[in-house]
Amino acid sequence: xxxxxxxxxxxxAHIGNYFGAIKSWVAQQELxxxxxxxxxxxxxxxxxxxxxxxxxxxxxxxTLLAAGLDQDKCTIFVQSHxxxxxxxxxxxxxxxxxxxxNRMTQFKDKGRGSESVRAGLFTYPALMAADVLLxxxxxxxxxxxxxxxxxxxxxxxxxxxxxxxxxxxxxxxSIPTIGARIMDLSNPTKKMSKSSSSPAGIIYLxxxxxxxxxxxxxxxxxTDNCVEYDPQNRSGISxxxxxxxxxxxxxxxxxxxxxxxxxxxxxxLTEVLVTNLAPIRxxxxxxxxxxxELARLMRMGxxxxxxxANETLRRAQDAVGFVPxx
Ligand code: TYM
Numbered sequence: 001x002x003x004x005x006x007x008x009x010x011x012x013a014h015i016g017n018y019f020g021a022i023k024s025w026v027a028q029q030e031l032x033x034x035x036x037x038x039x040x041x042x043x044x045x046x047x048x049x050x051x052x053x054x055x056x057x058x059x060x061x062x063t064l065l066a067a068g069l070d071q072d073k074c075t076i077f078v079q080s081h082x083x084x085x086x087x088x089x090x091x092x093x094x095x096x097x098x099x100x101x102n103r104m105t106q107f108k109d110k111g112r113g114s115e116s117v118r119a120g121l122f123t124y125p126a127l128m129a130a131d132v133l134l135x136x137x138x139x140x141x142x143x144x145x146x147x148x149x150x151x152x153x154x155x156x157x158x159x160x161x162x163x164x165x166x167x168x169x170x171x172x173x174s175i176p177t178i179g180a181r182i183m184d185l186s187n188p189t190k191k192m193s194k195s196s197s198s199p200a201g202i203i204y205l206x207x208x209x210x211x212x213x214x215x216x217x218x219x220x221x222x223t224d225n226c227v228e229y230d231p232q233n234r235s236g237i238s239x240x241x242x243x244x245x246x247x248x249x250x251x252x253x254x255x256x257x258x259x260x261x262x263x264x265x266x267x268x269l270t271e272v273l274v275t276n277l278a279p280i281r282x283x284x285x286x287x288x289x290x291x292x293e294l295a296r297l298m299r300m301g302x303x304x305x306x307x308x309a310n311e312t313l314r315r316a317q318d319a320v321g322f323v324p325x326x
Contacts, residue, residue: 002169003034004137006079006128009056010043011194013063013205015273016182019246020143022067024176028141029074035135035305036069039079041086042128045121046110046195059284062294063205066283077301079131084309088130089123091316095156095163096126105148110195129153133160133316134309136169144180145191147173164319167312179246185219188235206281209274216240216270227259237262244269247276 005025007017028034038060043053057078069076079085101107101122111117120127132140132153140150150173157168184190184201192202203215221236229252231238238252244265245252259265287294318324 001032001139002135002137003028003032003139003141003174004037004132004135004171005035005141006037006039006042006131007060007064008039008043008194009053009060010046010048011056013060014182014192014194015203015205015243015277016143016192017194018067018205018277019179019182019243020176021141022064022069023179023246024141024174025064025074026068028139029069032139034074035137035308036064036074036076037079037131037305038064038077039128039131041079041089042124045118045124058291058294059288061298062284062287063280065287065297066280067205071297071300075301075304076297077305078298081298081302082134082305082309084134084306084313085127085130088134088309088313088316089127091160091320092126092129092133092156093123095160096123096129096152100152100155101125104152106145125149125152126156129156132171133157133168134312135305136308136312137171138169139174140171141174141176143182144175147175160316160319164316167315167319176246178242178252182243182246183235183239185215185239188220188239203273205277206284207277208281209270209278212273212277213270216266216273219266221262225262227256227262227265229253229256237265240265240269244272247272 005021007013007021025034025036038057040053040057061076061078064076104125107122107124111121128149129152142150150171154170157170161168182192184192184197185203186198186201190197200215200218203212219236219240221240222234227237228234229238229241241252241255244250244255314324
């Protein structure tokens with residue numbers, strides 16, 4: 001079984017990224033042949049600052065290691081280090097239709113119909129399909145917001161195979177049962193998001209303990225003071241229970257039964273988050289101190305990833321009729 005997933009180095013990683021995706025990646029690496037990538041090509045589809053992207057890519061790569069990914073157990077790499085991604089993306093752009101790209105809700109949300117929006121934001125799903133298909137991934141562990149992109153990836157794999165012959169494995173998304181959609185703490189009907197939430201609504205993976213405490217204590221709930229898991233009608237308290245559940249491996253409903261006030265739940269949730277996140281922050285600081293080791297690990301990941309990616313790219317290029325360079 002082959003696994004691939006990716007994360008954008010745009011803004012800082014948050015607990016939605018961690019509990020929705022990264023935590024399950026760490027578990028997967030023990031069981032499957034896994035590839036995880038920091039998708040810097042995707043990060044330039046919206047306005048960005050080059051220095052921030054540079055530092056953000058280093059920090060995110062190191063964060064994945066600090067969270068428990070191990071280059072000896074899986075392959076962790078930076079997307080732009082493997083040229084096959086941009087190459088296969090072109091083949092995918094020539095497989096996908098304008099209509100399909102137009103229907104992507106993420107483009108509608110981020111692009112908002114603006115004329116100046118980058119063309120790369122529109123074709124983003126073709127690049128994401130290339131990321132997955134290059135590695136012949138069977139499973140793609142992601143949060144709920146990536147479901148539509150993965151459905152398109154499946155359609156493109158099937159279409160390409162039908163048009164040109166069997167080249168790609170058709171992947172399945174793997175979405176956690178709890179933690180797949182962590183909501184914004186100040187606006188719990190919206191997902192916690194690097195690009196659209198305000199800092200008060202986000203707990204960053206590297207957030208210091210006193211900030212975690214402050215943000216959890218200010219998290220929006222209702223005035224009922226009745227601890228109950230009901231995401232439809234009681235989004236604020238249910239989001240806190242969900243975060244508690246995914247951080248401890250317990251069912252949010254049974255956690256609800258142990259509390260009779262929001263204050264007590266918030267105090268214990270703060271403790272749980274601090275205990276989960278503090279070791280990641282400590283390890284990250286050590287990793288960022290040794291830039292030469294980080295560079296070595298990045299090179300190692302790119303070299304491993306390239307072997308699989310180049311082989312698939314060549315097969316896809318042969319299938320569409322490109323003459324190989326001699
Ligand atoms: P990105 O960088 O926005 O997010 C990385 C992962 O975190 C998950 N996630 C969440 N999970 C739960 N609650 C949230 N509030 C939350 N916010 C984010 C995302 O679902 C994702 O799994 N397009 C992708 C990156 C990508 C990719 C790929 C993923 C590029 N190529 C190939 C899988 C396979 C993205 O923007 O993720």
